[in-house]
Amino acid sequence: MIRFITLCTVLIWAAEASAQQANDLGTDEQREAGKVLYDIKCAHCHGYSGDAISVATPFVRPTPRDFTSGNYKSRSTASGELPTTEDIRRSIRLGMPYTSMPAWEGILSEAEITNLAYYLKSFDAAFAGPYGNPTVVEVPPAPGYSDDPDHLARGRAVFEANQCADCHGDNGRGNGLSAPDLEDEWGFHIRPADMTKRWTYRASSTREDIYRTFMTGLNGTPMPSYQQSIEEADRWALVDYVWSLSRSTPDYGTVATAIGQSQALDLGDPLLFADAPEAYFPIVGQVIEPGREFNPGVNGIAVRAVFDTTHIALQLRWHDMTAETASHNHPSLPAPLFNPAQADTSAGDWSDAVALLWPAATPVGLERPYFMFGDTKNPMSIWFADLATDSAAALLGQGTGLITESDWPIESTAGYEDGMWTIVMKGPRRMGEMTFEERAFVPVSFSVWDGFNRERGNKRGLSAWYHIYMEPIEQESVLLPMAKWALIVLLVELALVGLVRWRAGRRDEY
Amino acid sequence: MNLLVLLTIAAVLVVIQVGVTRWVNLNRLAWMAIWWAALWAAFSYGITPPLPQSIVVLFMAIITIALLAYLSADSEELAQARQTLVSFMVEKRYQVALIVVILTLPLLVALSVFSSLNQAPQPPASGRTIHPVPPASISFEGNTINLSTANNPYRELEHSDPEAFAAHVDNGRRVYFENCFYCHGDNMEGAGQFAHGYDPLPANFNDATTIAMLQESYLFWRIAKGAPGLPPESTPWSSAMPAWENFLTEEEIWDVILFLYEFTGFEPRAQGMPH
Structure with missing residues (x-):
């Protein structure tokens, strides 16, 4: 019996020793070097004790990672398990796109990133314990991407069978029915990924990364692991289906070309914008004036434009998790100076809204109105659509809080379908001192209010100045100038050769 | 400076200058064309950040004048070069080549007009002073x-x-x-x-x-x-x-x-x- 107990003790001791040996915790020197770097580069968000209690935390969503919790989003290990050192290194290297976590690759050396990873592990004792050495979920080498309809249909079937659409929406735009109610581990609302925007994926965006995310889930979020529920044969079909819904880069533009047409614009025509190229512009938080918005609900807007002899119409489209159409919204509504990301009012208090902002007078030279809401010297013309109503109105902006009605008639249509707003606004090409001349580059900027995100007044998503190029209705043919110059060159050549030959001929005569 | 490009160009010039001219009687016009092309390549691809197109055009105009001045400095060479051009335009054995050249040049011009008219229009550039003078x-x-x-x-x-x-x-x-x-x-x-x-x-x-x-x-x-x-x-x-x-x-x-x-x-x- 004593012998048996001794044997057990020895076995347990040996098992613990081997577990401890296998845990990858780095050396004291590495962790100390990591701490020095962490206190300089990381502590202001993640907290000096790794608990995400910091100056930036109240303003940042998603919240900075709490390293004492052991919850790591991006991992190669099974759902609920700790990450490997390499997982932490990858997250530091690549950052979390479209959050306040930047990519440190190129700024910190590989050795520094490794030191940081070991120091992060020291915040959570579990890394030194028996679960500190988790097994990696192997991602098999990816077969080539296939857009074979049967293959994608199979992916779609897996997508449906696993209720991906409940959170991510039918076309992956992050607008599932349960999306407004999702919470992270700490009780904050969390948006499901907009699958169509691969550049915003948190756990990076190669096909292998997407496969890994399906297998491992994202700890601390409602995204579970599908390792058990999706058969191996179906996994790449699902990855490729998601891939087929998405683009890899936002391809942000700086100019939207408005196509001129001779027949009158008809907002009822479903093909009104069929020939107009689409430009995609970034939308960022208004963090400049009171009503600062650190977490805008919308991060990009797609724009197309057409015009006839008297009017210009723009189509604006953006993805929005939910359509708030109950209440009201207006650019002049007051918003607190500096409110943390916590919800200060209820969702549904404010409706979604959008605005096109133009100079109120055609700019002379490069000077334009101040891009917020203009100022008294250089006012702005604002075409504003409150999406709780069916109409749009023109406003005059002379600065924040100085927004008044104006008389220009603006027609509009609005529709929300499957996570996407589509708004068309049509107004006159001549509004007093502001004209939309053919061949002109007209400065334009955009503002989007997400009612769900409590955006109103100056608390909004906005863009810097971009341009609408007015492509002429009557396109001049390039054939004429081509023929003209070719003919001129030909005549000069013939004249030269003729002259040389004539002189050579005369010389021969003598 | 893009050293690789510049060194390649220099090497080609040296080979032509030393090697080819020693055994082959390279026509002065061909020699000029080679120098012209080499310098154009050096200005266009050998300098980083790239020179603006207008500067390259200016440089090439100066180089054209310089090469012509060099050519005209020696009356024998000038006569040789002129004779080459005249015989190309007059002699029967060059007739096909002459017709090709006469037709190709207008086509190239038409092509360049086409591409310049088809460029997407550019929005007005905004120059701005990064560190303006502060007020007192x-x-x-x-x-x-x-x-x-x-x-x-x-x-x-x-x-x-x-x-x-x-x-x-x-x-x-x-x-x-x-x-x-x-x-x-x-x-x-x-x-x-x-x-x-x-x-x-x-x-x-x-x-x-x-x-x-x-x-x-x-x-x-x-x-x-x-x-x-x-x-x-x-x-x-x-x-x-x-x-x-x-x-x-x-x-x-x-x-x-x-x-x-x-x-x-x-x-x-x-x-x-x-x-």
Whole structure:
């Protein structure tokens, strides 16, 4: 019996020793070097004790990672398990796109990133314990991407069978029915990924990364692991289906070309914008004036434009998790100076809204109105659509809080379908001192209010100045100038050769 | 300088100059054409950042004149070159080649007209002054601050009271991460979460041409007055820099300036030194 107990003790001791040996915790020197770097580069968000209690935390969503919790989003290990050192290194290297976590690759050396990873592990004792050495979920080498309809249909079937659409929406735009109610581990609302925007994926965006995310889930979020529920044969079909819904880069533009047409614009025509190229512009938080918005609900807007002899119409489209159409919204509504990301009012208090902002007078030279809401010297013309109503109105902006009605008639249509707003606004090409001349580059900027995100007044998503190029209705043919110059060159050549030959001929005569 | 391209061009020229001319009687016109093409390639592809097209055209015009002057300096060579051209245009054995050249040139011209007319129109370029001359003084919460004499009042603590200095730097860190890092970034390289949405891009404080070459009073002016306080040549209507006097106290602004230098490791330019 004593012998048996001794044997057990020895076995347990040996098992613990081997577990401890296998845990990858780095050396004291590495962790100390990591701490020095962490206190300089990381502590202001993640907290000096790794608990995400910091100056930036109240303003940042998603919240900075709490390293004492052991919850790591991006991992190669099974759902609920700790990450490997390499997982932490990858997250530091690549950052979390479209959050306040930047990519440190190129700024910190590989050795520094490794030191940081070991120091992060020291915040959570579990890394030194028996679960500190988790097994990696192997991602098999990816077969080539296939857009074979049967293959994608199979992916779609897996997508449906696993209720991906409940959170991510039918076309992956992050607008599932349960999306407004999702919470992270700490009780904050969390948006499901907009699958169509691969550049915003948190756990990076190669096909292998997407496969890994399906297998491992994202700890601390409602995204579970599908390792058990999706058969191996179906996994790449699902990855490729998601891939087929998405683009890899936002391809942000700086100019939207408005196509001129001779027949009158008809907002009822479903093909009104069929020939107009689409430009995609970034939308960022208004963090400049009171009503600062650190977490805008919308991060990009797609724009197309057409015009006839008297009017210009723009189509604006953006993805929005939910359509708030109950209440009201207006650019002049007051918003607190500096409110943390916590919800200060209820969702549904404010409706979604959008605005096109133009100079109120055609700019002379490069000077334009101040891009917020203009100022008294250089006012702005604002075409504003409150999406709780069916109409749009023109406003005059002379600065924040100085927004008044104006008389220009603006027609509009609005529709929300499957996570996407589509708004068309049509107004006159001549509004007093502001004209939309053919061949002109007209400065334009955009503002989007997400009612769900409590955006109103100056608390909004906005863009810097971009341009609408007015492509002429009557396109001049390039054939004429081509023929003209070719003919001129030909005549000069013939004249030269003729002259040389004539002189050579005369010389021969003598 | 793109050394690889320049060395290749030089090597080709040397081979032609030394090797080919020794055994083959290279026509002066062909020699000129080779030099012309080599210099054009050097200007167009050998220099980084690339020269503007208009500068390359100007250089090539000068080189054309120089080559012609070189050619005409020797009457025998000039006669030889002229004879080559005349026989190409007159003699029957070159007739087919002549017709090809006569037809090809107008086609090339038509093609270049086509491509120049089909270029997407470019929006008006905006030139802006990055470091405009600051005003002599600014008013901050009713006080006048003389920018040419003002010093950071907490800078001297660095030596007299390091502990108090560290507290100011730490307060500056708080200010930075509550307000600035959304645009200027965690690492102060101007690549914050919202940087991609603004034009001009947020300043990169790690760059040697920003805070490293400025006085602390200059930073105070730019932070306190923001974009709206810029002179017209710096396009105040484009920059997204807020006027922080609306949000921060004077002490907070001086503190965040301390933190910018502390974090990047740069020293502020001393007062009294010219810009």
